[in-house]
Amino acid sequence: xxxxxxxxxxxxxxxxxxxxxxxxxxxxxxxxxxxxxxxxxxxxxxxxxxxxxxxxxxxxxxxxxxxxxxxxxxxxxxxxxxxxxxxxxxxxxxxxxxxxxxxxxxxxxxxxxxxxxxxxxxxxxxxxxxxxxxxxxxxxxxxxxxxxxxxxxxxxxxxxxxxxxxxxxxxxxxxxxxxxxxxxxxxxxxxxxxxxxxxxxxxxxxxxxxxxxxxxxxxxxxxxxxxxxxxxxxxxxxxxxxxxxxxxxxxxxxxxxxxxxxxxxxxxxxxxxxxxxxxxxxxxxxxxxxxxxxxxxxxxxxxxxxxxxxxxxxxxxxxxxxxxxxxxxxxxxxxxxxxxxxxxxxxxxxxxxxxxxxxxxxxxxxxxxxxxxxxxxxxxxxxxxxxxxxxxxxxxxxxxxxxxxxxxxxxxxxxxxxxxxxxxxxxxxxxxxxxxxxxxxxxxxxxxxxxxxxxxxxxxxxxxxx
Amino acid sequence: xxxxxxxxxxxxxxxxxxxxxxxxxxxxxxxxxxxxxxxxxxxxxxxxxxxxxxxxxxxxxxxxxxxxxxxxxxxxxxxxxxxxxxxxxxxxxxxxxxx
Numbered sequence: 001x002x003x004x005x006x007x008x009x010x011x012x013x014x015x016x017x018x019x020x021x022x023x024x025x026x027x028x029x030x031x032x033x034x035x036x037x038x039x040x041x042x043x044x045x046x047x048x049x050x051x052x053x054x055x056x057x058x059x060x061x062x063x064x065x066x067x068x069x070x071x072x073x074x075x076x077x078x079x080x081x082x083x084x085x086x087x088x089x090x091x092x093x094x095x096x097x098x099x100x101x102x103x104x105x106x107x108x109x110x111x112x113x114x115x116x117x118x119x120x121x122x123x124x125x126x127x128x129x130x131x132x133x134x135x136x137x138x139x140x141x142x143x144x145x146x147x148x149x150x151x152x153x154x155x156x157x158x159x160x161x162x163x164x165x166x167x168x169x170x171x172x173x174x175x176x177x178x179x180x181x182x183x184x185x186x187x188x189x190x191x192x193x194x195x196x197x198x199x200x201x202x203x204x205x206x207x208x209x210x211x212x213x214x215x216x217x218x219x220x221x222x223x224x225x226x227x228x229x230x231x232x233x234x235x236x237x238x239x240x241x242x243x244x245x246x247x248x249x250x251x252x253x254x255x256x257x258x259x260x261x262x263x264x265x266x267x268x269x270x271x272x273x274x275x276x277x278x279x280x281x282x283x284x285x286x287x288x289x290x291x292x293x294x295x296x297x298x299x300x301x302x303x304x305x306x307x308x309x310x311x312x313x314x315x316x317x318x319x320x321x322x323x324x325x326x327x328x329x330x331x332x333x334x335x336x337x338x339x340x341x342x343x344x345x346x347x348x349x350x351x352x353x354x355x356x357x358x359x360x361x362x363x364x365x366x367x368x369x370x371x372x373x374x375x376x377x378x379x380x381x382x383x384x385x386x387x388x389x390x391x392x393x394x395x396x397x398x399x400x401x402x403x404x405x406x407x408x409x410x411x412x413x414x415x416x417x418x419x420x421x422x423x424x425x426x427x428x429x430x431x432x433x434x435x436x437x438x439x440x441x442x443x444x445x446x447x448x449x450x451x452x453x454x455x456x457x458x459x460x461x462x463x464x465x466x
Numbered sequence: 467x468x469x470x471x472x473x474x475x476x477x478x479x480x481x482x483x484x485x486x487x488x489x490x491x492x493x494x495x496x497x498x499x500x501x502x503x504x505x506x507x508x509x510x511x512x513x514x515x516x517x518x519x520x521x522x523x524x525x526x527x528x529x530x531x532x533x534x535x536x537x538x539x540x541x542x543x544x545x546x547x548x549x550x551x552x553x554x555x556x557x558x559x560x561x562x563x564x565x
Contacts, residue, residue, distance in 0.1 A: 345490065372506050
């Protein structure tokens, strides 16, 4: 699909549509909440901003590319004055005191926030069923899950309720729902976009990223949000990606894929066949394809979850109802902490906090947490070696099609394993894009660290190839 | 698997259970999560891997200025608004007991 942002920008400039009419139309669609994607609507704010854009156009002033473009925000981002719940009971009435850097940059560029979007509580899930707002329904088949944790954001984009949405990806939470709903979703290189103002899940892999219907829209939004931020010391300065620079596949000579991902018993026969067929089409274009060795899925998933649980146990320890949140009073301070957390956290969130505290305990941290860190280093080294041999790594997004609503909650371990193809790239802090092509749940394109441009370039190449 | 993790964990020379460590009543280690830890415990690892973690550290020349940045009035108001309990103009916290 071509750029929705460019199309709407032209329509606004040509006065074919007014920004107010556009925002009203999207808000009307969202207010029906057909797929449980909406945690709260930002109607008043959106309409005020739209009126300002219209005024500028009427006065003959120039508007920027993102000015007047309606977008959605996963409900884990702070936007001053709005309710930010993380889809949790604990924060169901929490009001953001400040605005996340990534969102502020979009607001500064004139984009219009419409909605805080449903997701797995604190990012804890792969299906957007772990939420107090009801399971997100898939955009293509509402009996299936919307994917997670940024499920509401992906479904809103797929249904055209938002032009783009901002998700968060810790172990696949942008890429997997993008795959489940046949759209684009980018996890940029770790540190390219500031994490300031996103509720922390696992700080060492948390990434902010765009979900959209075209490569061009992903590029535009990525450029707007990227950059060094003094409020997040892990950010780095990056150059803007030019539209012309990603138009041709020049410079991409070799593509690799992980043999064990495709030869696994866990992958569905259809996804395997479709993936291999995509590989053949790439070869036919004269690109060399190499098979690569990688860690077993079990090891990848276990390493990711061990570290993520340790980090989330630490990050969520601040949520005790003292300064904010749904405090439940008990006879003393410790009891108040315990009752507040026990009553307000979901089963999945509690499972992860407890797991994290297990591995951080004296006597267990060496055998598990520190070994997990060492495995992560080994995985990162493996990637470094791979990118000496290939320019791009191609992978399926998921081993299977989206599950039915209700099935993931029955078997948490199976849900963890369904993240097998996404978590490795998170541990490597690499740029990875889901494209809605190749298999039923799409393909992942990955490049070396800080080479987000090459990922978008290959996505454009794939658009014309398969 | 059995006995590898039980509810009791040792920390800070004091025996504490995961429910106390997590401030979650009745919390128990779960089978689904223990399976992940078993995999880590049994994973083979190449010992000559260098530690990459330092690659994420921030250079001492690149630290932000050590200055206080005043919050806006709106930010302060929302922080107070979010406080769960107020009485006669005071923000109320639970009674702290000494053990």
